[in-house]
Amino acid sequence: MIRTYVKITVDLEPGWRVGSWAATASDVRGTVRDPLDPSLAWAPGSSVTGSLRQAAGDRADQLFGCLPSNTEQPQAVPSSWWVLGTTLSTGKDSRPAIRSRKQTAISRDRRAPTEHGLSESEEVDAAQLGIYLRSDDADVTELLDVVRGWVPRLGGGRTTGRGFGTVTGFAYRRLDLDRREDLLELLTAGGDPASRVDRLLRQATTETVPAAEQRLVLEATVTSLQVGLLSGDETEYATHGSQWKGMLRSRVELIARSLGHSPCITEQSWTGCGTCDLCAAFGSTTRSGAWEFHTSRWKDGSTVSRGRNAIDRFTGGVRNQLLFTEHNRQDVTMTLRITSSRDDVPGWVHTALLHALRDLNDGLWGIGPRTSTGLGTVQVNCLTTAQGEVDLNRLEPVTVPTKEQP
DSSP: OEEEEEEEEEEEOSSBBOEESSOSSTTEEEEOEETTEEEEEOOOHHHHHHHHHHHHGGGHHHHHOBOOOSSSOOSOBOOSSEEEEEEEEOSSSSOOOEEEEEEEEEOTTTSSEEEEEEEEEEEEOOEEEEEEEEEESOOHHHHHHHHHTOOOBOBSOGGGTOSBEEEEEEEEEEEETTSHHHHHHHHHOOSSHHHHHHHHGGGOEEEOOOOOOOEEEEEEEEEEEEEEOSOSOOSOOEEOHHHHHHHHHHHHHHHHHHTTOOOOOOSSSOOOOSSSHHHHHHOOSSSOOSEEEOOEEOBSOEEEEEEEEEEOTTTOSEEEEEEEEEEEEEEEEEEEEEEESOSOOOHHHHHHHHHHHHHHHTTSSOSSSOGGGTTTOEEEEEEEETTEEOOGGGOOOOOOOSSOOO
8 A cells, every 4th residue: 555645835924813713802803722732823734624625626525525415426525635734833943923913993984993893813923834644545646736726825814815825845755555664664653643744754755836826916016105003012014904905995985986886885884795796806794705905014114203292172272181102104115916716806896996096096095094194195106917017097997887786
């Protein structure tokens, strides 16, 4: 019998999270913790298998098995590959840290924080993920072919920049268990499953896995003279994918309404209808959107602080004991990147997205806090879509459907 062991190495971007019901507090969305050490993050094998199954497409049942269905598959299909487990490290023999991130829902009507809209979730720093698999008598070339087209996405928040990764390594070794030497090496390789496979893979065959191409919606360089900060002690400067998604959806909806199209908005709380063109791109509570808004890490820049006074609205003078310090980040450069997991977004929504970016470039809206005081005004440069470079001054007009969406 031929037994094959495989290790896939994935570099995860910071900010990923695998949802857990066992949160640290009732109002905190936690990430899955290591069962042996609850202070450390963990990547369950089931999450990895789900992402690989999606990449495998029609070969998913053959490689990873399936449960019996009604008529198409009356019997269960056993998995050809078993996920033995995963490891997480930072490349320095340490585990990635878990951090807390707060965000506030913004009212579409008032452009201000909604009541009870503050939420908090746990996020994990950048990490190197090791995935260990085993198979008996399976062809490793089929798995390798799937991995070469795999864009790793781990955990939740895919459409807001969480869980993205890049495959950086693929190593495997075949053991002939009918040979005494191979069988003895397998039996004497002690330790946990990951350590055992690492020992066996000292004589492994390695394969080059180039980064799989993603469906590009657009990419642009964004620069700003000053962007507001919530405080002066931030350890990471970035515009999160959830911010890009919220701001751009709001602007695209405004463009659609100005042209007589009715987006899906309810009177009480917005959930999305899940069937209209905008929900196809941005998603709803019942349907995942096609567009993925990556987090934009700020390059360069420096933090500046200045003192401000609150003004009394009646007297026009300075209010007592209300001197405060405002923190901003100046000379900021970042990359806005939007990819897509599907091709079912209508063309007019793509065009409206470009018009929303032109409005951003023209200063009609900004990014970050305190945009009404002049902060967050940006320039959008080097804009590229899947069709090539785009000149914001020469955009096609937005043509929305004549029939209103439900």
